[in-house]
Amino acid sequence: NEPCVRQCPDSSALIQPPAVVLTFPGPILSSFPQDSMGGSAGAPVLGASGGFG
Secondary structure (H helix, E strand, O other): OHHHHHHHHHHHHHHHHHHHHHHOOHHHHHHOOHHHHHHHHHHHHHHHHHHHO
16 A cells, blocks of 8 residues: 555656646637637546546
8 A cells, every 4th residue: 555655656756747738728718719629628637547547
C-alpha cells in the first residue's frame, strides 16, 4: 500500500504539465468553440490520469 500512496502525489504532478499544455493550443480555440474544447479536452484528461494511476 505504501508504494501506491507514493504514486498518488506523482499523478498530481503529472496533471500540472497537461494544464500548461492546454495553454499552448491557443490557435485551436479559434478553430473550435471554447465550450467544445473545455468539455472534450477535460474528459480525456481525466481518463488519461486514471489510466496512468
